Amino acid sequence: MSRSQWLRAALLAAPGLILAGFGVFHPAPLEVDTAQWWTTLHVLLLPVFPLLAAAQWVLLTGAPMVLRWAGRVAAFGFAAFYGGLDAVAGIAAGTVAHTQHVVGPVTFAVFGIGDTLGYIGAACFLAANAVIVAAIALRVGWRVLPGAVLLLAASVSFLDSHIFWPRGVVTMVAVAAGMFLLSVYVTASPRMSVRQTSFGQP
Template identity: 35%
Template sequence: MTRLRLPLLLALPGLALGAAGVLHPHHLTYDTARSWFGLHLAGLVVFPLVGLALMRVVAGRRDPLAWLVRLAAYGYATFYTALDVVSGLAAGWVTRRIGPGVPRPEEVSLLFRLGTPIGEVGSAALLVAVVALTLDLARRRPRAALLGLLLVPGAWLVHTDHIFAPQGAIGMALIGVGTGLAGLVQGQVVTLRADPDATDRP
């Protein structure tokens, strides 16, 4: 169980955001503004943890692929948090404050025009991070490259659908599962290097 503790922790942020995506309103209106704001307030804490989990998989290493994973994961965490603040917290709060029955003003649409491209930079960085991690896994343990079948489609779904259900929510869940399994594989690689006579497990 101790060996599984870290992989489970690494999987948790993506799985939590996938679950939150099921509750995420598809449209921002006065009626949905409260839940829109609340979910993005929680996301302010959880979104960066997805990037931190990816960084943790390559912890303690200084090779170029590990640094690419770190830098891309940092880019995701930074820019996606900005999306969360602008298009989530700010837009949700302003829409709620405007009151019921009032058409959404242009100023709220301008928030989305600011937040959306910032978020696209973040989700593109997430794609770079998971592709780099997949390449790293392939180099260090070829069969583990199959985790790219979870990580890369997951990041693509987040890039195209945020965490909106079903595609975006599924995407974040795939990233969570893929990151957790990558952490498990990383632990096995460290064990094998410490004990060269250990049995190579898939």
Template identity: 40%
Template sequence: MTAGVLSALPGLVLMAAGYFHPESLNEMTAHRWWTLHVPGMLVFPLVGLALMWLFKGRRDPVAVVAVLASFVYAIFYNALDILSGIGAGWVTSRLPSGAPRPDEVRSIFALGTPLGEIGSWALLLAAVVVAGDFLLRHRLAALPGVLLLPGAWLVHHDHIYWPGGALGMGLVGVATGYLAWLGRRS
């Protein structure tokens, strides 16, 4: 497989997963909620890794910022999915039928949500740095890479919920794949 396809794949897989992501966590959606996040735990960090890969072999300040922002995204956004996705989903799935959501589930979200917020801001920072760097180095040929910006914003705003967040993650995947292809081509 080409570097472009491999780099696009994590974002595109998460876009597809977003189609199946429940809008809310409740008794009826709990099983799908947490089971969807188990493979997501493996894929979300790959989006950050694909962005880091664009800077392979570079040690300049721009590359360092892009790699660090991508790393922070990968770690913190994955923490959101593990806590709020797997943890809160699992606990909710174990509740007796008709039981109200306990404070413990709200506490899990209270921990996961701010960690995910850090991760999504890091993804936005990485998107700005990556797109800007490629535009400076490749000019108009890098223009499709600017899709990282609305993609990262949609993920920041809508996680991977369908349609906005899922399409945002798809944009991140496509733009990353394109930039990987462009970088290998030149």
């Protein structure tokens, strides 16, 4: 890998690693004593989760147009809906618990809508990563396998793990590793098509 490829790979892996770091300090479950930190943590997380969508956007560079835009629409869905989870089940729920000094019915109602938004967002994340793997596999064949296995397994885990310790943290590390490995095969031009290279060749 060239220096620029190493830099790109590191940048694409960075969001997952940052989220894994936050996950180590993520309280679970929400309690009155941790409500203030719960709120603050999710404020800090708001700008970080969209960076995963940005990484997906870059990994779709060079994909056939249909796959590229399908993946990018899914990445946008992840950023939008998962941001809703952070705002509702994170900031709002923590604020309610801290203000009312109880984790009660109102907090649970807030969690209900937040969980729905989060599941939709996580499903979009999985869909975008599946498109990324398919697009890269069209160009490089079985060489996509190590990164693909890590990224797709982590995406399935992410459906219900969030970034909670320990599984959520491991999930985010796997996301980072998968994106790092797949970044090697990102082409410079979004106009790259399957006809421009034979299957299994870069």
